[in-house]
Each structure stands twice: as structure tokens, then as C-alpha cells.
Amino acid sequence: MVIVLSSQKKPLKHVAQKPSEFRQDLVTGDWVVIATGRARRPHAYAAGRPVVNDDIATCPFEDLVKSGNEKPVLTLKDKNGWTVLAVSNKYPALTHGNGTCPIEASQGLYRYMEGTGFHEVVILRDHYATLAELPASRIVPLIAVYRQRFSVLKKEPCINYISIFHNSGREAGATLTHPHSQLIALPVVPPDIARSIAGSDRYYLGEKKCVHCELLSYERKEKKRIVFENAHMIVMAPYASRSAFELRLFPKRHGPHFEEMTSGQEHAAAEALHAALWKLHKGLKNPAYNYFVHTAPTKGHQHDHYHWHIEIIPKTQIWAGFEIGTGIEISSIAPETAAAYLRSIK
Ligand SMILES: [Zn+2]
Ligand SMILES: [Zn+2]
The missing domain is CATH 3.30.428.10 (HIT-like)
Incomplete structure (x- = not known):
């Protein structure tokens, strides 16, 4: 498989997070991410099935919007207020690193590198609306946010691929029913894309x-x-x-x-x-x-x-x-x- 690593050394912004790391399969050459920072949701492992939060009273996105504690990296508005916003993921699969681009290193027989990258959540306004039921006019700003965040993150020197994805429903891996998408910016080109x-x-x-x-x-x-x-x-x-x-x-x-x-x-x-x-x-x-x-x-x-x-x-x-x-x-x-x-x- 093709792994493209940036040779530039301009530092990424530092964010204090539990570090994650890429580990390479010795046989296939494919990278996996070991993201222990995400284990801060212990209930996610209980009973073998992920717990899905559909309650607006405990939905973290409602809180985020009301308290203003977390500053969105991008907010789109219409005449009634915000429609779509992007924030850094509180439980990122990849963290921003310690100020350097990741460098491949050895650990005995194996190769690994720091889990440098960006992980953002793109949130739609309405807790209850499913994306499928929204009119096309409400999906335009969602795509606009994807594009705008993509355009910002692609300028980061260590980033070689940006994955944009949306999970809807428990079987698809969504643990919150509030409609949201995610962007993960990676230093490697993933095997499927390559x-x-x-x-x-x-x-x-x-x-x-x-x-x-x-x-x-x-x-x-x-x-x-x-x-x-x-x-x-x-x-x-x-x-x-x-x-x-x-x-x-x-x-x-x-x-x-x-x-x-x-x-x-x-x-x-x-x-x-x-x-x-x-x-x-x-x-x-x-x-x-x-x-x-x-x-x-x-x-x-x-x-x-x-x-x-x-x-x-x-x-x-x-x-x-x-x-x-x-x-x-x-x-x-x-x-x-x-x-x-x-x-x-x-
Ligand atoms: Zn919500
Ligand atoms: Zn073509």
C-alpha cells in the first residue's frame, strides 16, 4: 500500500490530549490507530453493545451550544441563528501532537508513529431531525462546512488525507442520535483510498x-x-x-x-x-x-x-x-x- 508522509516539519498547534498512535501491521503494511484517549467513555464497552444517547436532556451538543464553553472552529448561520457548526472532537481518535510532524519509529520488530492529526465534529442544529428528513436547503450548509474545514485542514503541513464521514443509527456506529458528521485529518493516505x-x-x-x-x-x-x-x-x-x-x-x-x-x-x-x-x-x-x-x-x-x-x-x-x-x-x-x-x- 502507499503511505505518503509529509517531510515538512512546521509544527501543528499543540492541544493537551491523551496521545494516540499509529501502528503498522508488519505483514500488510496497513496502519491502525490505537486511541486510548477515547476510552474515557467506559460505558461504551458495557454489555458488548454501544450505548446510544438519544435524550436531549443529556445530549452533549445541546450543552455545548448553550454554555458556549467550547468555541466552534466554524459556525454557519441563517436569519434564525446557527444552522451548522464544527468543533474539535472531545474524544479525538487523533490528537494534534507535540508540535512536530509524526516520524516513523521502531519498537522492536514493529513500526509506529505518533497519532498526529485533527478530529472535528460537524453538528446540525436540530437534535430530533434526521438528516434524511431535512430538506436539501438544510444540507447545503452541511456540505459548505465540510468544504470549508477541509480547505483549512488541508493546509496543515502534516496532513495528507482528510476523511469526511457521517454515521446514522446504532448499527452504523453512531452513539449520539443528534445528527452530526466528522472529519478526521490524517498524516497517511488510508489503504482504501490508496x-x-x-x-x-x-x-x-x-x-x-x-x-x-x-x-x-x-x-x-x-x-x-x-x-x-x-x-x-x-x-x-x-x-x-x-x-x-x-x-x-x-x-x-x-x-x-x-x-x-x-x-x-x-x-x-x-x-x-x-x-x-x-x-x-x-x-x-x-x-x-x-x-x-x-x-x-x-x-x-x-x-x-x-x-x-x-x-x-x-x-x-x-x-x-x-x-x-x-x-x-x-x-x-x-x-x-x-x-x-x-x-x-x-
Ligand atoms: Zn442534541
Ligand atoms: Zn472523471
């Missing part, structure tokens, strides 16, 4: 075309797996779906960088994300889901053949022994059938 970029590059070397542009043009002719389309965006069920009702949202115009989308694309992306989430919500009766952005790494321009997109994975099934043991996922419905069903849902 693999996806390597595949795009390989296709470009052979065919001199972007693989995603090619598949979008094919899908638009075939029409079997398209679920939603507007002026700038397409939502489709991938041909090789990894789980039942998996969806991907692509910009029609080629572009490697999510944060560089135009304002027209931003509105279209909000509309398309709303359509996808609403169709899943109505069609599958409010399933838990994860969505995440796949975009080019933040350093260098060697990723011009990549095509950013959002992947939406409803929790329609649980990874069991075969999937975990082999990495081959079994989807129990043909993506063509899933797409036809979701197209019919208004």
Missing part, C-alpha cells in the same frame, strides 16, 4: 481516460442502475455493490478534489444527497447508514485522474465471518433491482 487511486491511475495509463467518467457515461446510457440525477450530480447503485442498496453520488464533471466543487455543484450535491437519503429512509424504513467522501489526497497534484464521490452504505446486513475473513462482500439484492425500487420512491 487502492482506489492506484486503480484510477492504472486505468488512465491504459485507456487515457478517467475510469469514473467512463463508467458514468456508460451508466447514463444503460440507465439500469441510476437512482437520481440533476444538472451536476448522479446517484447510482454500483455495478459491483458491496452491500444491498449501496449508493454512490458522483459529480458529472470530472474533478479530483471534493473541496473544489462550485457553488452550483454544492447545491446539486445537497439535493442529490437528500434524494438518496430520503429514498433509503422511506424505502427501507429508516435504516442505519454510513456515508463518506472519497477524494484526492491533499498534497501534490499527482492525483488528477481521480474523481471524487460520496459512498452511502445502508446497514442492510452485518459483516459476518466470510466477509471479515475474505474481504469479499455478499450483497443479497441485485443493484439493478435496488435501483429500480429506489427510483420509484418519491
Whole structure:
């Protein structure tokens, strides 16, 4: 796998946190994060199932908003007050380090490095609204905050990839029902992204075309797996779906960088994300889901053949022994059938 480490040494801002660290698998070369600072939620381990807090009275985001104790790193407002804000995660998976970029080091047989990075939470105003039920106009500021924070964090010298993701529902790993997304800025390019970029590059070397542009043009002719389309965006069920009702949202115009989308694309992306989430919500009766952005790494321009997109994975099934043991996922419905069903849902 590709691990890109920044060689620049400009210090990151220091924040007092319990340190976390990256550890490398000696065989695969993949990095994992050991984040003991997050163990400050001991109840999370109890009874083997995460406890989900859905009570507005004890929701930490309500408190945060009322007390003003934590200063948001970004607040978007409309005429009625704030709509979306971003704060540093109180229980970060990665901490800002001790003032230096992480350097790989040895521990006996193994490699490790400091868990340097940023972990932010992007919070929507309404405790009770599920993202799927919000109108597209309320998703526009959410995407705007993703882009603005991405643009700030990508300037940090030690950051090479920024993961934006949203968990909804217990089965998707959300321990708070108050709708929120997260950004984790990493010093390494994660293995899934590295693999996806390597595949795009390989296709470009052979065919001199972007693989995603090619598949979008094919899908638009075939029409079997398209679920939603507007002026700038397409939502489709991938041909090789990894789980039942998996969806991907692509910009029609080629572009490697999510944060560089135009304002027209931003509105279209909000509309398309709303359509996808609403169709899943109505069609599958409010399933838990994860969505995440796949975009080019933040350093260098060697990723011009990549095509950013959002992947939406409803929790329609649980990874069991075969999937975990082999990495081959079994989807129990043909993506063509899933797409036809979701197209019919208004
Ligand atoms: Zn809340
Ligand atoms: Zn493309």
C-alpha cells in the first residue's frame, strides 16, 4: 500500500490530549490507530453493545451550544441563528501532537508513529431531525462546512488525507442520535483510498481516460442502475455493490478534489444527497447508514485522474465471518433491482 508522509516539519498547534498512535501491521503494511484517549467513555464497552444517547436532556451538543464553553472552529448561520457548526472532537481518535510532524519509529520488530492529526465534529442544529428528513436547503450548509474545514485542514503541513464521514443509527456506529458528521485529518493516505487511486491511475495509463467518467457515461446510457440525477450530480447503485442498496453520488464533471466543487455543484450535491437519503429512509424504513467522501489526497497534484464521490452504505446486513475473513462482500439484492425500487420512491 502507499503511505505518503509529509517531510515538512512546521509544527501543528499543540492541544493537551491523551496521545494516540499509529501502528503498522508488519505483514500488510496497513496502519491502525490505537486511541486510548477515547476510552474515557467506559460505558461504551458495557454489555458488548454501544450505548446510544438519544435524550436531549443529556445530549452533549445541546450543552455545548448553550454554555458556549467550547468555541466552534466554524459556525454557519441563517436569519434564525446557527444552522451548522464544527468543533474539535472531545474524544479525538487523533490528537494534534507535540508540535512536530509524526516520524516513523521502531519498537522492536514493529513500526509506529505518533497519532498526529485533527478530529472535528460537524453538528446540525436540530437534535430530533434526521438528516434524511431535512430538506436539501438544510444540507447545503452541511456540505459548505465540510468544504470549508477541509480547505483549512488541508493546509496543515502534516496532513495528507482528510476523511469526511457521517454515521446514522446504532448499527452504523453512531452513539449520539443528534445528527452530526466528522472529519478526521490524517498524516497517511488510508489503504482504501490508496487502492482506489492506484486503480484510477492504472486505468488512465491504459485507456487515457478517467475510469469514473467512463463508467458514468456508460451508466447514463444503460440507465439500469441510476437512482437520481440533476444538472451536476448522479446517484447510482454500483455495478459491483458491496452491500444491498449501496449508493454512490458522483459529480458529472470530472474533478479530483471534493473541496473544489462550485457553488452550483454544492447545491446539486445537497439535493442529490437528500434524494438518496430520503429514498433509503422511506424505502427501507429508516435504516442505519454510513456515508463518506472519497477524494484526492491533499498534497501534490499527482492525483488528477481521480474523481471524487460520496459512498452511502445502508446497514442492510452485518459483516459476518466470510466477509471479515475474505474481504469479499455478499450483497443479497441485485443493484439493478435496488435501483429500480429506489427510483420509484418519491
Ligand atoms: Zn442534541
Ligand atoms: Zn472523471
